[in-house]
Amino acid sequence: MTSFYFEHQKIFLAVDCIIFGFDDNKLKILIGRRQMDPGRGEWSLYGGFVRNDESIDEAADRTLYQLTGMRNVYMRQVGAFGSVKRDPGERVVSIAYYALINVKDYDEHLLKEHQVEWVNVDEMPHLYSDHNVMVEKARKLMRQKMHTEPVGFELLPDLFTLTQLQRLYEAVKGEEVDKRNFRKRIKDMDFIEKTDLIDKESSKRGAAFYRFNKKVYSLEPNFKL
Amino acid sequence: MTSFYFEHQKIFLAVDCIIFGFDDNKLKILIGRRQMDPGRGEWSLYGGFVRNDESIDEAADRTLYQLTGMRNVYMRQVGAFGSVKRDPGERVVSIAYYALINVKDYDEHLLKEHQVEWVNVDEMPHLYSDHNVMVEKARKLMRQKMHTEPVGFELLPDLFTLTQLQRLYEAVKGEEVDKRNFRKRIKDMDFIEKTDLIDKESSKRGAAFYRFNKKVYSLEPNFKL
DNA sequence: CCAAAAGTGTTCCGTCTACACCCATGG
DNA sequence: CCATGGGTGTAGACGGAACACTTTTGG
Numbered sequence: 001m002t003s004f005y006f007e008h009q010k011i012f013l014a015v016d017c018i019i020f021g022f023d024d025n026k027l028k029i030l031i032g033r034r035q036m037d038p039g040r041g042e043w044s045l046y047g048g049f050v051r052n053d054e055s056i057d058e059a060a061d062r063t064l065y066q067l068t069g070m071r072n073v074y075m076r077q078v079g080a081f082g083s084v085k086r087d088p089g090e091r092v093v094s095i096a097y098y099a100l101i102n103v104k105d106y107d108e109h110l111l112k113e114h115q116v117e118w119v120n121v122d123e124m125p126h127l128y129s130d131h132n133v134m135v136e137k138a139r140k141l142m143r144q145k146m147h148t149e150p151v152g153f154e155l156l157p158d159l160f161t162l163t164q165l166q167r168l169y170e171a172v173k174g175e176e177v178d179k180r181n182f183r184k185r186i187k188d189m190d191f192i193e194k195t196d197l198i199d200k201e202s203s204k205r206g207a208a209f210y211r212f213n214k215k216v217y218s219l220e221p222n223f224k225l
Numbered sequence: 226m227t228s229f230y231f232e233h234q235k236i237f238l239a240v241d242c243i244i245f246g247f248d249d250n251k252l253k254i255l256i257g258r259r260q261m262d263p264g265r266g267e268w269s270l271y272g273g274f275v276r277n278d279e280s281i282d283e284a285a286d287r288t289l290y291q292l293t294g295m296r297n298v299y300m301r302q303v304g305a306f307g308s309v310k311r312d313p314g315e316r317v318v319s320i321a322y323y324a325l326i327n328v329k330d331y332d333e334h335l336l337k338e339h340q341v342e343w344v345n346v347d348e349m350p351h352l353y354s355d356h357n358v359m360v361e362k363a364r365k366l367m368r369q370k371m372h373t374e375p376v377g378f379e380l381l382p383d384l385f386t387l388t389q390l391q392r393l394y395e396a397v398k399g400e401e402v403d404k405r406n407f408r409k410r411i412k413d414m415d416f417i418e419k420t421d422l423i424d425k426e427s428s429k430r431g432a433a434f435y436r437f438n439k440k441v442y443s444l445e446p447n448f449k450l
Numbered sequence: 451c452c453a454a455a456a457g458t459g460t461t462c463c464g465t466c467t468a469c470a471c472c473c474a475t476g477g
Numbered sequence: 478c479c480a481t482g483g484g485t486g487t488a489g490a491c492g493g494a495a496c497a498c499t500t501t502t503g504g
Contacts, residue, residue: 004261005315008274010235013307013318031363036229049233052316056307080305080320082238082281090230091277093238163482180485181467203482204475241499388455405458428455430501 014094015060016047016131017067018078018138021118022155026169028103028136030067032116034128038088044128045135046116055072060097067114069107074100074154078138086130098138100135100154109167117197122174146172150191150223161199161207162186168225184209185225190218239319240285241272242292243303246328246343247380252396253326253328254360255292257341263313269353270339270360272319284307285322290340294332299379299386301370303363311337311355322364325379347399371397375416375448380436386424387411394450410450411435415440419424 020028034044048063050056060075078096086092103118111117119125124135146152152168153160166182188190193216197209217223244255261267272289275281285300303321311317328343336342343352349360371377377393378385391407411417418441422434442448 005317009277011238012230012233013236013238014387018418039280050236050307050318052234052236056318059307076385077304080281082275082284084278084280084319085498092230093275093281095307153271161483178467179483180469181482184486200475205274205473205481205483206475209463216471218371218438385454401495402457403495403496408457409459428501428504430454430456432456 003165010180011054012090012092013050014054014092015050015063015092016045016063016096016134017060017075018045018098018135018154019064019068020098020100020121020138020142021106023103025120025167025171027121027168028118029120029121029124030116031124031127032114036220037116039128041202042128043123043125045131046114047095051093056095057211060095060099064099067110067116068101069110070101070105074151076141078134078141081130081134083130088129094134096134098137100142102155102157104114107203124167143172147225148223150212151216152225159195159197159199159209159211161202163202163207165210169204182225190220228253232301236317238275238281238315239317240275240281240288241270241319241321241359242285242289242300243321243323244289244323244388245323245346245363245367245380247393247396248264248328248343249393250396252393253343254346254349255341256344256349256352257339260340266354267353268350270321270356271339275447277322281320285320286323286397287373287380288339289322289324292335292341293326294335295326301366301377303359303366306355308355313354319359321342321359321363322366325367325376327380327382327418329382372450373448375437377444377450382418384422384424384434386438388432390435391428400411407450414448415445 021028021030022187031043031045034040034042046063046067048059048066050059054062059069064073064075065071078098080095081092082093084091086094119225121135121139124132126132146169152165155168160216162183166177167180169182170176176201191213193211193213195211196211198206200206232312240326244254245257259265259267271288271292273284273291275284279287280371285309286298287294289300295418300322304319305320305324307318309316311319315333320402346364347362349357351357351359371394378392380393382387387408390411393405394407395401418436418437418438420434420436423431
C-alpha cells in the first residue's frame with residue numbers, strides 16, 4: 001500500500017535560523033562564518049538538517065539550542081526556500097525560522113566557540129546562498145508581528161525602561177517615534193506594568209522599570225504599537 | 226567533499242494547493258475526494274510531490290496545472306507543514322500554496338475528471354491530515370494581501386462591476402461594507418478604470434464594467450481597500 | 451408601475467500627529 | 478551648576494464610519 005510513495009523522490013530538508021537580538025539600540029542578527037563546504041568561510045545563517053524523527057519546528061528548536069543553549073525561545077516560521085540550485089552542493093530545501101532572544105541571556109563564550117557574531121541588520125554583509133532573502137523576509141514578518149502582538153519583550157530583559165522599549169521599536173521600524181505619543185499608547189495597555197524598581201544605569205535621574213505581565217495580557221489581548 | 230550531506234536523511238517533500246475562487250458572491254475552495262491510500266475517500270486539498278529537478282514554486286505550478294490546465298496563475302506560499310505524523314503513511318513534509326483563479330476560466334469537465342468541487346470556505350468539511358490548518362492560514366494570508374495589494378482581480382473576470390468587486394471584498398472580510406465608502410476608495414485608485422461597456426446581466430438598469438489596468442498601477446502602486 | 455440594483459456627498463467622530471517645557475541627579 | 482535623559486498634556490489635522498435618496502429599466 002505504501003508503495004505509492006516510492007514512486008517519488010526524497011530531498012534533503014534543512015532549517016536556517018534568523019536570530020534577532022537588540023543591543024546598543026540596534027537590531028542585530030547572529031551570523032557566522034560557514035565552517036563547512038561548500039561555501040566555507042562565507043557569512044551565513046546558522047542551520048541544520050531536519051531529521052526523520054522530528055517535526056520541522058523541533059528541528060528549528062534543536063538547531064537554535066545547539067547554537068545558544070537556550071530552550072523555549074520565541075520562534076516563527078518564515079517560509080520554505082526551494083530553488084533547485086540554491087545550495088551549490090546538493091539539492092537542499094530549507095525552511096527559515098526567525099527567533100527573538102535577549103542578548104543578555106546569551107552566553108558570550110558561545111560566540112567564539114561557534115564563530116558567530118551579532119551584526120547590525122542594516123549592515124548585513126553578503127550571505128551564503130539565499131540567506132539574505134531569508135533575512136529580509138524575516139525582518140518584514142517580524143516587523144509586522146511587533147506591531148500587532150507583544151513579542152518585542154522577547155528581545156528585552158524582564159525589566160526594561162520605556163526608553164529601551166521605544167528604542168527597540170525605533171530600531172525595528174527604522175524611524176524615530178514621538179516619546180509622548182509612544183508613552184500614551186503604553187499607558188493604554190494594562191499589561192505593561194510599572195514596577196517600583198529604578199534603573200540607575202542609563203540616566204542620572206533614574207528611569208522606572210516596567211514589566212510585561214503575560215497573565216494580564218491573556219485576559220484582554222489588545223496590543224497595538 | 227559532498228559526503229558531508231550524506232550523514233543526513235532525505236525526506237519526502239510535497240506541495241498542497243489551496244485554490245480560491247469566487248462565485249455566487251461566495252469565496253470558495255477547490256477540494257476533492259482523495260483517490261489514494263492512506264485516507265482514500267476523505268476530503269482533501271489537491272497536492273503532489275516535489276521532484277528533484279524543480280523548485281518548490283515550480284512544483285506548485287505544475288500541480289496546479291495538472292488539476293486546472295492553467296498556467297501563470299497567482300500563487301503564494303503559505304508555509305511548510307512538518308509534523309512527524311501528519312501523513313499517516315510515510316513521513317512527508319508539505320509546503321502549502323494558495324492560488325487565486327477566476328472560476329469562469331476553469332474547465333467544468335475537469336471538475337468531474339478530477340473529482341473536485343467548489344466548496345464555500347465557511348462550510349469547509351473536515352479535511353485529510355492537517356489540510357484544514359493550511360486552509361485557515363491561507364485565508365488569513367490572503368485576506369491580508371487583498372487589503373494591501375491588488376490581487377482580488379485574479380478572482381474576477383477581466384471586466385467586472387463595482388458591485389461584484391464589493392461582494393468579493395465582503396466575502397473575504399466576512400462582513401458587509403458600505404457601498405458609498407467603498408466606491409469613494411475605488412475612485413481614488415486610477416488603475417481601476419471605468420469602461421464604456423455595460424453589464425446587463427445582473428441588473429435591469431445595467432452597471433458599468435470596470436477593468437484593472439496593471440500598467441497604470443505599476444506607475445504608482447497605491448492600493449488600499 | 452413597481453421591484454431591484456446602480457449610482458452619488460456630507461457630516462460627525464475618534465484617532466493620530468505635532469509639539470515644548472520642567473524634573474531629578476551625578477559629576 | 479549644568480549636562481543628560483526622564484517624564485508629562487493639548488490642540489489641530491486627518492481619515493474612517495455612518496447615513497438616504499434618486500435613477501433606470503425589465504417584466
